[in-house]
Amino acid sequence: MAASTKKRSPLWARICVGVGVGVLVAGAGTLVTGQALISKYSDAVTDNTLLDPIQPKPAEAAPAPEPDVDIDGAVNILLVGIDPRDDRTAPLADSIIVAHIPRDRHTAYLFSMPRDLRVDIPAFPKSGTGADRDKINAAMAYGSRLGNGKYSAAQGFQLLATTVSGVTGIKRFDAGAIVNFGGFKKIVEAMGGVEMIIDMDVKSEHLKPDGSPRDRTPACQGHHNCARPYTGVQKIYKKSTKPVRLKAWEALDYVRQRYGEGMTDYVRQRHQQQFIKAIAKQAMSRDVVTNPSKLLGVMDAAGGSLTVAPGDHTVLDWAMELKSLNIDDIVTVNLPGEGIFEGEYKGERFLPEVGEFFKAVREERVPAFLLDHPRFVNTDEE
Structure with missing residues (x-):
């Protein structure tokens, strides 16, 4: 195990564990820290089609040999965070994050799709749903329908990926992952x-x-028809210029907040992206990678919480291709938007300049775009 810690885990895997979310929460990754974990997943993944993701299963196998990987151009990875659901409940994409990794592999850029973004959702024959215009988090629910009252988050991911492609102009995502919030909590607890x-x-x-x-107001007892049903004393997270250690339940709670003074879904996206960077950095710290029991706990938590889709390459391919990335170089991006009101709130839309950002992503000009548009770069200050 000691030798395995010399290798970096694939950035997409580290990203997918954290979110989840919100990710995502939705995300930050399978947290495949080291060659031993990489081999565990590489033997388990048998279908490399992005839009047919599968749940990785534990596998006892010797480390696979390093391949000669040829992954050209920029890489785009879709990360989705969902609430814990059974197969009788339609999943909603509560956190949607895209990781864009330029051709030079020196850094990565994270940007989010607001869950209330109003978009065109294509028809999806697999689920029997027609084209519609709705909030983007509904795309996963539409695509997840199997019939007979059952749902599949993995199938819903396919329609969500197509929908996000329509918004961004990114033709295809090279890899992707789904993480549930309950699993995210277990991962942070293990760390x-x-x-x-x-x-x-x-x-x-x-x-x-x-x-x-928190307590529910009298008018909101016994049903879920209230938008904000809670009352009484609240947990408060105080501003700090230095890193604060959050317990698992605190981290999950913090990155899900979008109500209150100064809070919006765009602020929540920023906090989720900051969390992804923080948990990925911690995953590669000596506190985790040199502690066998902690590392094993993180592996087990990740393995039971994620559905991964490595695309046309194996997890090991990605590990070798992205091993030079430095987590400190991750840039989190703010995409400005505004509410749509037509008598009542209908959702969110991006401001026009976001289209220019998406064009820069497609043309691999993100660094230059951000230099010209510094307000798109999130910082650790409000």
Whole structure:
């Protein structure tokens, strides 16, 4: 195991574990830290078609030989965070993050799709759904329908990927992953929490200071028809210029907040992206990679929480291709938008300059675009 820690895990895998989310939460990755974990997943993944993702299964295997990988051009990876669901409940994509890795592999750029973004959702014969215009998080639910009251998040991912492609103009995603929020909590617990900067005061909509659920108002008892049903004392995350260690339940709660003073879904996206960077950095720290019991706990938590889709290449291919990336070089991107009101709130839309950013992604000009548009770059300050 000691020898395996000398190798970097693939960036897409590290990203997918953290989010999840919100990811994503949705995401940051399978947290495949080292060659031993890479081989565990590479033997388990048998279908390399991006839009037919499968759940990796544990496998006892010797490390595979390093391949001669030929992955040309920029890489785009789709990361989706969902609430825990059974196969009788349609999954909603609560966190949607794209990781763009330029051809030179020196850095990565993370940007989010607002869950309420109003988009065109294509028809999807597999689920029997027609074309529609709706909030983007509904695309996964539409595509997930199997019939007989059953749903598949993996199938829904296919329609979501097509929908995100329509918004961004990215023709195809090279890899992808789905992580559920419950699994995300287990991953952070296995890591012993996560350290990240709290860039503004945030009040929890859902939890009390001790982590227990807040009380519901009398009018919102026994049903879920209230947009904001909670009342009473709230957990507060205080702004700090230095990293703060969050417990798993605190991290999950913090990155899900979008209500309250100064809060919007765009702020939540920023916090999710900051979390992804923080957990990926911690995953590669000596505290994790040199601690066998902690590393094994993270492996087990990740393996049971993720559905991965490595595209046309294996997980090991990605590990070798992206091994030179430095987590400190990850740039989190803010895509400005605004609400749509037609008598009532209908969702979100991007401002026109976001189209220019997507064009820069397609043409591999993101660094130059961000130099000309510095307000698109998130920082650890409000």
